[in-house]
Amino acid sequence: MTRHSQRHRTTTLPFSYRDKGVDFDLDSFTVDDGDRTALELNPSQTEINLTSAVSSSDSSGEPDWDTITLHGKLRLSEETVQAVFPEDERAHPPAKLYVTIRCHETIYRDREVISEAPTAPGEYDVRVEVPKDTVRGTVELRPYLVRTEARSGEEPNDYADQENFRVASGTLYYVIVDRHEEEERAAIDGERVRFSQNAHLPDGNKLYYLDFRNESRPKLWINSDHPRIAEVLQSRGSVGAEARMRDVILDQVSYGVWVQLLVRAGSAVDVKGEVKHEWQEMVLQTFARNLYDTSDVSEATRRLRDHLSDPQTLPHVMQRIDSELQEYIDPREQLIHLMEEGLQI
Structure with missing residues (x-):
């Protein structure tokens, strides 16, 4: 049982975690090099519709903007630091603070680091850029406080002891950058279709297929022969069993998609x-x-190309790719949420 309020709820993780331990407030935005505009959000408002602010179009009919930048504040309290770090680490908490950027429709994830370790209690300025060519529809922004060091030789206790463990989070914002019915060009195209009725798609019970017939524009097909899965993937909620299942399915799909995209891109250098x-x-x-x-980046891409083409280094680079994607996607978080939902905790 937890003694904390809902605002500072401890989850069923095997260490102290604050799911509302970081206060996150967005107060304004800019479009490209335009003037800064106040958001004027209502209390507890987490959906931010910016479609009218970016609705002007160029000669091709596409929205005429490149980047939306959101501004705000993150506040880390003494109470949160005391709750998630042992006493000997509280003066200089071994943690970084960042905001994740996620778009389900384009399977896009990124993060904006707000504070490197050590991250002490206090207020931090937030500036998050959302590039048009990587997102469509709704973009999710959420802050996390993350351990940056492992504690070695310590007896088990109530605190996270491994590097990259998230120990606190804050408000999840939904930023709508274009209307759902508009056809914004995403990083890759996606479509739901019945594989059983399309000869160019694989047989069997495949969940998805990444199509490279047009090398300049890969396309992700989701198999709607599985109607329950397709229905869950269309869920737009943020809480409840369907939302948790959707996020786990998207993590599974995005891992396979990113592996293919990364290997193909590296091999094409x-x-x-x-x-x-x-x-x-x-x-x-x-x-x-x-x-x-x-x-x-040029040095890194050349090394990736060389390692992918050499049978001696290929296994090692695939291991690097796996490790990086696990860090980037962080499937553990969504699995924990789904398990908590299933256990009704």
């Missing part, structure tokens, strides 16, 4: 470290530097 297609550049910009712990 030329001798100059360049690629032909926009989606390849997007994938390499997102992952290559982290795979090789370097700030030089």
Whole structure:
């Protein structure tokens, strides 16, 4: 049983966690280089509709903007730090603070680091950029406080002791950047269809298929021969069993999709470290530097190409890719939410 209020609820994780331990307030936004505009949100409002602010179109009929930037504050309290870190770490908490950026429709995830370790209690400015070419529909923003160091040689206690464990989170915002019926170009196209009625799609009970017949524009097909799964994937809620199942299914799909995109993009790098297609550049910009712990994306992409083409290094680079995608997608979080929902905790 927990003694905390709902605002600072401890989950069923095997360590202290605050799901409302970081106060997150968005107060304004800018479109490209335009003026900063106040959001004027109502208390407890978490849905932010920006479609009217970006509704002007260019000659092709597409919305004429490149980046939306959201501004606000994150506040980390002494109470949260005391709850999730042992006493000897509270003066200099080994944690970073970031905001995750997620778009279900394009299977896009990113994060904006707000504070590197150590992250002490206090108020932090937030500036989150949302690029048009990576999202469509609704974008989700949520802050997390994450451990950056493992505690070695310690007896088990009530605190997280491993690197990259999330120990606190805050309000989840839903930012609508275009209307659902508008056909905004995503990182890759997606469509639900019955595989059994389409000869170009695989037989059997496949859940999804990533189609590279048009190398310049891959397409993700979701198999609607599984009507219950397709129905869950269309769920737009944020709580409840369907929302939790949707997030777990999307994590599973996105892992397989990212592996294919990353291997294909890495294999397409030329001798100059360049690629032909926009989606390849997007994938390499997102992952290559982290795979090789370097700030030089050209160096990272060349190393990725070489390692993918060499049978001796291929197993090792696939292990790197797996590790990076587990960190990027973080399937553990959605699985915990689903298990809690199933246990009615």
